[in-house]
Amino acid sequence: MNRQQAVEHAVADFDSGPFLDDLSRLIAVPTESQNPKRGAELRTYLDQHMRPMLEAMGYTVTLHDNPLGVPYPLLTAERHEGENLPTVLTYGHGDVIMGHEGRWADDRDPWTLHRVEDRVYGRGAADNKGQHFINIRALGHVMAARGGQLGFNSKILIETGEETGSPGLAEFCAAQKVRLAADVLIASDGPRIDPARPTIFLGTRGAVNFSLTVDLREGAHHSGNWGGLLANPAVILAQALACITDARGAILVPEWRPDSLTAEVRAALADITLPDHPDLPQIDRNWGEPELRPEERVFGWNSFEVLALHAGTPERPVNAIPGTAVGHCQLRYVVGTDPDDILPALRRHLDRNGFEQVQLDATRETIFHATRAPLDSPWVKLAAASLLATTGKTPALMPNLGGSLPNECFAHTLGVPTVWVPHSYGGCNQHAPDEHALLPLMREAVQIMTGLFWDVGDQGRAAAE
Helix, strand or coil: CCHHHHHHHHHHHHHHCHHHHHHHHHHCCCCECCCHHHHHHHHHHHHHHHHHHHHCCCCEEEEECCCCCCCCCEEEEEECCCCCCCEEEEEEECCECCCCCCCCHHHCCCCCCEEECCEEECCCCCCCHHHHHHHHHHHHHHHHHCCCCCCCEEEEEEECCHHHCCCCHHHHHHHCHHHHCCCEEEECCCECCECCECEEECEECEEEEEEEEEECCCCCEEHHHHCCCCCCHHHHHHHHHHCCECCCCCECCHHHCCCCCCHHHHHHHCCCCCCCCCCCCCCCCCCCCCCCCHHHHHHCCCEEEEEEEEECCCCCCCCEECCEEEEEEEEEECCCCCHHHHHHHHHHHHHHCCCCCCEEEECCCCCECCEECCCCCHHHHHHHHHHHHHHCCCCEEECCECCCCCCHHHHHHCCCCEEECCCECCCCCCCCCCCEEEHHHHHHHHHHHHHHHHHHHHHHHHHHC
């Protein structure tokens, strides 16, 4: 077979039913990593689904306990075809967010794949079972078309703790550098910039979660008898939060304003337009950094968010001054921000503004760090040309995703360039009831990845000759 025939073979597999049948078996495993009772299911996904699938494709498969002793096992798989061939590492996570049973429309079961018009519903359909299954399937299509060969060496890593912050993944990658050594990571997660436009992103924003607490006294006190006499922690917290950004959300902490929105990055983002789609929220054009386009704010800049606030009894307010107020916050940050100085910088800023009594605490033990591969990487150029050849569409090339992934494990710990080709879209409800994937997008994704792995094989075979 040639390239076009391999892509057509992938489409026939998708259209005739086997693809969705096999995906439904993956969705059926309730791999909720946030549920402490699901440890057995996490191992089942790797041992009884990923292992036989990959061994049938000629991979040597190994299951690994998590190096931190937590119940999130990992799987590695390898196909070695030649010393002079490039090695491609592929990653995915088999765990999913909580299923939210009973909250899905039309009483759908989150662990059953439901096809409704151009959508398939099920927990993990978009995040991330559907995405890494597409890539594994595409590898199989290339092998079928090339008589059992890829034309490159292939390594696969599947973890089961991503939805809890990927505990142990960094330690595993550090300990397994030889096993995971590769020339490039080609993987899939997150959304396309637009459902109809193939997308490549080269890294992710980092994320730091923290709390701000004003704890002044035990209990609450009558607001009539004590109003004007007792400092109100909720008022102090509101003022402290207000000094972090201006009224439109532009960041005021000097160290949180990155220097990495270069001319090269801005030129790449100039080709990207955020979608106006009925399933997506409408963008607030007058929010955030005033001198930046919305695309630059989310892909090239930092954003501070208040995720939750608590003081008193919000569900049933009473006439009392609360003793404590807490704000749960997050900074999403890009390359060019010192991750080790994010919280110390905020501490200094709060103190400068007179809020020494506001307590600052990190609220997640593990954080995702910001990453970004070079825009002029040969692997990026190969991927962009391949996606254009398959679809006839110029792919959106994003310096980094607005969200966060454990990409630092690959970009920093393993030291490989990272090329991400997402197969979802922003309205997929990935962490909510009614998670779904778009069938036309998945169908195109199978073609894209088959073409991309074919082109990597062509380059590998040419280099080996």
